[in-house]
Amino acid sequence: MGIRAIRGFKDILPPETRSWQELEELARACFETFGFSEIRTPILEKTEVFNRGIGEHTDIVEKEMYTFTDRNGDSLTLRPEATAGIIRAYIENKLYNRSSVQKLYTIGPMFRHERPQKGRLRQFHQINAELLGSDDPLSDAEVIWVAWEILQEIGLKGGLRLEVNSLGCPKCRPGHRKDLSVFLENNAQDLCEDCKRRMKTNPLRVFDCKKEECRRALLLAPVIKHYWCPECSEHLGRVLDYLEFLEIPFVINPHLVRGLDYYQRTTFEIKATGLGAQDTVAAGGRYDGLVELLGGPKIPGVGMAIGVERALLLMESEVEEEATDCYFAVLDRDAMEYVLKWMKELRQNGLICETSYGKKSLKAQLRAADRVRARFSVIVGESELDEEEAILRDMETHEQWQVPFDEVAQELLKKTLEEEEVEAKKAVQEEERE
RNA sequence: GUGGGCGUAGCUCAGUUGGUUAGAGCGUCGGGUUGUGGCCCCGGAGGUCGAGGGUUCAAGUCCCUCCGCUCACCCCA
Known part of the structure; x- marks a missing residue:
């Protein structure tokens, strides 16, 4: 190592x-x-x-x-x-x-x-x-x-x-400590080696000893309470x-x-x-x-x-990393400028956005989206660039549809907020049941 | 500081009386026809077997030393 x-x-x-x-x-x-x-x-x-x-x-x-x-x-x-x-x-x-x-x-x-x-x-x-x-x-x-x-x-x-x-x-305290020290010295023969040492350094600590012999020996020891x-x-x-x-x-x-x-x-x-x-x-x-x-x-x-x-x-509860709201699958370098614009707006609104680094197949990118538990994916490739419409994919239902470029951020924001409201309602209901 | 248990892949572990190029599952990366995730199938990468020394024709396996992790003592949050 x-x-x-x-x-x-x-x-x-x-x-x-x-x-x-x-x-x-x-x-x-x-x-x-x-x-x-x-x-x-x-x-x-x-x-x-x-x-x-x-x-x-x-x-x-x-x-x-x-x-x-x-x-x-x-x-x-x-x-x-x-x-x-x-x-x-x-x-x-x-x-x-x-x-x-x-x-x-x-x-x-x-x-x-x-x-x-x-x-x-x-x-x-x-x-x-x-x-x-x-x-x-x-x-x-x-x-x-x-x-x-x-x-x-x-x-x-x-x-x-x-x-x-x-x-x-x-x-x-001093009165107790003094009496305790005297008691311990008189009963030193019944104490373990550790306690004999404690007796001098910090007499109070003998009370912490877990050994049966010491516990018995201390039954009659002066207790702070009485002082x-x-x-x-x-x-x-x-x-x-x-x-x-x-x-x-x-x-x-x-x-x-x-x-x-x-x-x-x-x-x-x-x-x-x-x-x-x-x-x-x-x-x-x-x-x-x-x-x-x-x-x-x-x-x-x-x-x-x-x-x-x-x-x-x-x-002991295992806390998971936050799930990603939207993963952007980019198939064409030219698409990145749009994606960056959307991610900027969404991140400023608190959504968790990710995209891939380097050129990767769509399959690989969707796999990555899955791994970060993305709720939605946005796919932008050559044909989407031509039509100026991105594909927005719901990762749970597998549904996907086309969204004009200038509506992508808004659409995602809207979808995510709707989900959050549903979740919040569920949480409230569950709490009421308890 | 003292004792017990344990060190093989990123993780969990297998490895027969010492015997070829050290394995599995999970994870990771990729592939299963042009651009569609989880399940399934296939493949790749990844190991100075904790380190050093010794015994032996041959050591992950036996012996010694050291190091590390862990639990306990001590002590404390």
Whole structure:
């Protein structure tokens, strides 16, 4: 094999790109209804943005970033997630001065140097939302809501499971962490090797362990829930009330932990069946200390990310390329000037028009028309040129008739519009039946 | 970073105990009388059998090394 894309990086080809467009358009439409505006930030940032934002001791920063030195000696990093960069832009552009609350979304690629597997790539894409400037539980609920809504819209009605938890705040979290560390050290002999390591690096993560031995050992471990301060309890309670009111089903997972340091209070994951080991389609949480940590004012925030590839794996619907409205079969070079004129007018009116390149037999051209699923074909050869009448062929009924040159574009436009109206009516009727 | 599975045409795969010019289906291009598509029939193009080395008279087939893909661990969207 010759030159190849690098490991974990994928070409996204037609017709699959159709599914991407569909998902992105749906997400954008959904965000607009929630009052989010699009922000686009660079995919490359100073490494510092992520080191400080995500946390020095996270796996992402320690071993997964694409980091390199720029020609002038700066350390740069391909963004492994969107939030840190958006917060940097938020601070740099003083967006908090425009209005107290900013609701931003972005869609784009992220980069993490991990071993690829099902639902995990080195370049992957996220649909991201950040709500900055409010610590109202309603803002948590709205971020979960918009994630839920997008996933519903793309047709993942079943098989989704929303898990929610609170990680506490800087007031109540340290107490839990300390007690947990002590507990783990006292029970280290019952833990697997991985957990013994986690115990030191990120004690909370032992709760994620799937091994039976560890689960048993952790039955009596201190749970964050019992350490929540009154404010954190109240906050989560109100978020859950909103979710209930919105009829978004959830389960509380007291062991739900996130891999990024900046999260506090509300965290959530939306998991799906059918994704293999990487079963989280969307996740997010509250990060009240982050803006300040990156050098901005003390402003709270909450956000979420949907994994595009993972959502697409769940969509599974195969989207076809759009069918062509009209294919122009040209048998004589002199006919091309007429054809170009018709195609220009039709394309300007939104019709999909194609013609063949190079000299081809009529048979070959009609075959090509068939392959692009042309609804109509127009045939122009020597005799048509003489009579100044083209042949318009209905590819479904096989009917064909002659149309004067100066009526070809209009005739096609009329025919296509009629069809569209019929289709639209059918669609409406079908929807009514459902 | 660690383990398991897999690498033969664009795709899905066959290839007998090692034995002639490596095959099929689909796709693609063309033909089936002058200028009429899908179905059918016929034909063409397309492969360093993942790469390198070894064993052998002979390797797609056996052995070794490497590379890639994939799933899982880890971690996460």
